Amino acid sequence: MNQEQVKEKLLQLNRNVEDFSLLFSGKKSRKVNGLYKPDSREIIIHNRNFNDDNPLIYTAIHEFAHHIHFTGSPLPISSRAHTKEFWGIFHSLLFNAEEKGVYVNIFETNKEFIELTGEIKNNYLSKNGELLKDLGRLLIKAIKLCEEHSIIFNDYIDRGLKLSKATANTLIKIHTMDITPEVGFDNMKLLSRIKVRNEREEIEKAFIDGDTADMIEARLSKRSRPKNSIELLKNEKHRILRTIENLNKKLKIINEKINYLKT
Structure with missing residues (x-):
């Protein structure tokens, strides 16, 4: 695959972008597989790092995400390029690339990855979410017990359980909001921040459908912006x-x- 073909594949993912150039360096790099030069709008791919087109395309999409992020943001992009907004753009591009056959997701096609992912999600992430959600139920019980004995609940959290107040409050919200453990505890925490039930259920469904946390964070951030x-x-x-x-x-x-x- 040559550089013109790679650029065309990127444009299949998003043609509504500022023009850019894509160049193969013809070199091998131990540090990076590619880079984006915002001032010149150049994507550089160290093509000799790859023996297969799929990881090369992955790198090209990564750098393309930088281009979209840099040229599309109404605010100046900070020196910290790998923000949540960037990862949201990148992950969205990857999903689009998978749907269009531009990129093959090994996590969805390799038998070993499929089996391992299933085991981790079903036996650990989901079960961990269930346990922590149930802990929220017990913390609500603890609130009532503290009230009966005229004890400050936060003192019980601090000294009795040695648990952070923020974690305790999150667990209580997760239980009260009845957030599904299927999405895993980290994503349950994110969902617990969404107060409006319909919005929360919409985001919960997006997680179940495969959206990443960074995609969700970017979406929520856009909603709150003018x-x-x-x-x-x-x-x-x-x-x-x-x-x-x-x-x-x-x-x-x-x-x-x-x-x-x-x-």
Whole structure:
């Protein structure tokens, strides 16, 4: 597969993107399989790292996700390129690539992976979710017991169970909201943050259908953002100004302490 063919496969996934170039370096790299140069809109693939087209396409999709993220974001992209938004874009592209036959997901086609994934999900992730959901039920019971004995529940959590308050509250919400253990505890935690039942059930179904946590996080983040780009940029500006103001206050206090200690 040559570089023109790889670029065309990427465009099959999303043609509504700013133009970019895709180049094979003709080299082998021990550090990375590919990279994206945002200033020049270039995807570089170290094609000699690969003996098979499928992992090469995977790398190309990864770098294509960087291009979409960088050129499509209304806000400046930070130096931390692998954000949740990026992973959401990347995973969505991979699902699209699988559906269109551009990329083959070994996790879904290799017998050993299929068996191992089934064992982990059914015997560990799901069962762990069930246990922790039931722990939420017991914590609700503990609340009532604390009330009967005029005990502060948080004190019982801290000293009796040595459990963090945040974890305890999450477990209680998971039980109260009746979140399915099928999605695993990490995703149950995410679902417990969604207060509106219909929205929560929609996201729960998305997890069951195969969406990743990063895809969900990116979707939720978009929902909470202003749709107007100017409004979004203004909000970001205010956030940065508040951060600068708070940092300047802290800096002033530190300088005052330094000057005091010098005297």
